[in-house]
Amino acid sequence: xxxxxxxxxxxxxxxxxxxxxxxxxxxxxxxxxxxxxxxxxxxxxxxxxxxxxxxxxxxxxxxxxxxxxxxxxxxxxxxxxxxxxxxxxxxxxxxxxxxxxxxxxxxxxxx
Numbered sequence: 001x002x003x004x005x006x007x008x009x010x011x012x013x014x015x016x017x018x019x020x021x022x023x024x025x026x027x028x029x030x031x032x033x034x035x036x037x038x039x040x041x042x043x044x045x046x047x048x049x050x051x052x053x054x055x056x057x058x059x060x061x062x063x064x065x066x067x068x069x070x071x072x073x074x075x076x077x078x079x080x081x082x083x084x085x086x087x088x089x090x091x092x093x094x095x096x097x098x099x100x101x102x103x104x105x106x107x108x109x110x111x
Contacts, residue, residue, distance in 0.1 A: 065071060075081050089103040 087104070089101055092100050092102065094100060
């Protein structure tokens with residue numbers, strides 16, 4: 001038989017709270033999720049897209065030219081261009097002002 005002394009009720013439980021370890025696991029989960037996010041961004045080479053001011057967005061009117069590419073001016077509106085070629089599509093202006101380019105389906109050549 002187990003005897004209970006009068007002093008047993010005044011002692012604190014030395015084992016502590018069994019749920020204290022979950023707090024540390026939650027912190028570990030947050031750190032691992034941020035690490036996986038940074039690893040995914042670096043594998044997609046998107047690490048430079050994130051700055052201290054938030055996401056870095058390029059202006060819509062910027063044209064990037066790679067080394068070795070040439071730039072030629074567009075003909076003035078109403079000017080005539082001489083050369084040989086074929087029509088590859090059509091451009092339509094929508095009611096909101098947006099331009100849409102529609103390519104023609106490639107023609108099937110019979111032999």
